[in-house]
Amino acid sequence: MPSRKFAEGEVVRGRWPGSSLYYEVEILSHDSKSQLYTVKYKDGTELELKESDVKPLKSFKQRKSGSTSSSPSRRRGSRSRSRSRSPGRAPKGSRRSASASHQADIKEKEARREILQVKLTPLVLKPFGNSINVYNGEPEHMERNDISHKTKQERIILSPEGSYTATQYSLRPRREEVKVKEVESKEQKLVPRGPAPLETFQVTTPQRKDLEFGGVPGAFLIMLGLPATLFLLLLQCRQKDPSLLTFPPPLPALDQLWETRVCGIYLLWFFVQALFYLLPIGKVVEGTPLVDGRRLKYRLNGFYAFVLTSAAVGASLFWGMELHYVYTHFLQFALAAVLFSVLLSVYLYAHSLKAPRDELSPASSGNAVYDFFIGRELNPRIGAFDLKYFCELRPGLIGWVVVNLVMLLAEMKVQERDVPSLAMVLVNSFQLLYVVDALWNEEALLTTMDIVHDGFGFMLAFGDLVWVPFTYSLQAFYLVSHPHDLSWPFASFIIALKLCGYVIFRCANSQKNAFRKNPSDPKLAHLKTIHTSTGKSLLVSGWWGFVRHPNYLGDLIMALAWSLPCGFNHVLPYFYVIYFTMLLVHREARDEHQCKRKYGLAWEKYCQRVPYRIFPYVY
Ligand SMILES: NC(=O)c1ccc[n+]([C@@H]2O[C@H](COP(=O)([O-])OP(=O)(O)OC[C@H]3O[C@@H](n4cnc5c(N)ncnc54)[C@H](OP(=O)(O)O)[C@@H]3O)[C@@H](O)[C@H]2O)c1
């Protein structure tokens, strides 16, 4: 049996996770299997530390300065929060001996590189001088989001008790703690940022036991069901009578579906988009903190990729390229995309087998089938090329706009029209606006659950590369062979509906993004907030006081406006609204689950205050 250095009850120094600072701790126990010591800090925090993070007292020189804090939290409370990434780092200007400071600097660098193998003790809601309400970040009352309130919040956080509780609370495994920060700008804002997120350390990625999407059988069925649904929709859409009650035509034989040229074009499309992604244009930002405190860098050039793609497509049309080929070979393109996404998923799964445990997605389970579906690795990269981030916005989303354009041209050709129909123009422009909006606000993608929580596996590979371009364009595909004359009054109503949905969607998303970026933003001063012990607050008035997911509501209103131009003869063009309602209801439940875990009682208070999830007075 391996020997242990320290005995139970011994008083030693233990490293504070993620920092180079050591505090006095008492050894409570030792686990011979994991070789971890359970230690207790003076302020009561219990952690498990590996042996190399525990040092005998005598190996530390006593500091001369009288400002020593024996509690990580107290020290933390007095540090400059905007600068330090280490919870225990001393404030700028605090005196340390040259050697201690040198040693600390080296350790700090090490800490950034290595992953601390510290397991965090689950949060124990012990009363600690304060009431459990305060401990758990429960707001004593609702606050207005004004500056005086910010100062108050600041004080609460910085008080020893406040910082202690917040610190301990934030030690819960969380990835969602977010601050997307521009890398290139080194300037620090002088405006108080409100309760900036406290550092969090999730040292090992816990694998989930409570699986989503119906667990392993659910994931398996979805993987079979999605491609089947896709081909069913496309086949049915080409039918003269696209009623869902009529039997779908048989799938063409594989040798008819397989077209090498189509596969070549599809690959060309994918790699040209990859090339655009690699162009050194657009600012570079940092994503949300990872398990080890690192933040990955992302280049925001999706909008440039879109402009370049538009120029390339425009030029090829000018030189007489026949986009009609895409329409006549739509099923073949869909098959190429399906095969590509399956191969990519296999590659991603194989890639993840080499990934360290802490780089796995918190959604992964350890079950091969489920992990193949949800994605095992969180951020698979080839060098600096982030596969998930790239696929989420570029080939599929921009591809969707190109497919819509193909359908618009096909409509003119098939129906021998000089100009596209009003219905087709509306569908094209509405969806174009949606894609341009997503690319323009690309940075917001970095805080979505797809990037922060879900791995990159079949679900997103298929969703991004196949589902989005081939099913989201169904209305335009439908209109090619099922013309629908729209009256101007009805078209005006649809435009108004779309604009209404867009305003809700954009304002809600922008309000939250602005608040997360700078909670003290004077433009948001009129909003009420609930304080949570993670340091972040929740908006309870404005859009986020209307329903708990106003952005989903706006998105769904827009979805309806995309389908209405197709008329009411068939359900098929409404597939997107139906599927999307199911997706967002499920997504809302997933997000709710995660927020409950993150914010505890504060989230429950928010739910009481804002009882409806998506649809006011309905759901
Ligand atoms: N077209 C499509 O197929 C499709 C699919 C999915 C999503 N979308 C759209 O994508 C956009 C992003 O959606 P999303 O699902 O990633 O989630 P989201 O609604 O943008 O974000 C949810 C997160 O917002 C924060 N939050 C929740 N309530 C809050 C409050 N009251 N105050 C402040 N922050 C609050 C929480 O995170 P933190 O507290 O950690 O910040 C929560 O986890 C939406 O507009 C959605 O409609 C479109």
Ligand SMILES: CC(C)=CCC[C@@H](C)[C@H]1CC[C@H]2C3=C(CC[C@]12C)[C@@]1(C)CC[C@H](O)C(C)(C)[C@@H]1CC3
């Ligand atoms: C059908 C199933 C089970 C899975 C596929 C889901 C997949 C199609 C979506 C999951 C996350 C979605 C998403 C967008 C598009 C659809 C998904 C990839 C998004 C890119 C649409 C535009 C938005 O503005 C957005 C916020 C950038 C979206 C991000 C999430």
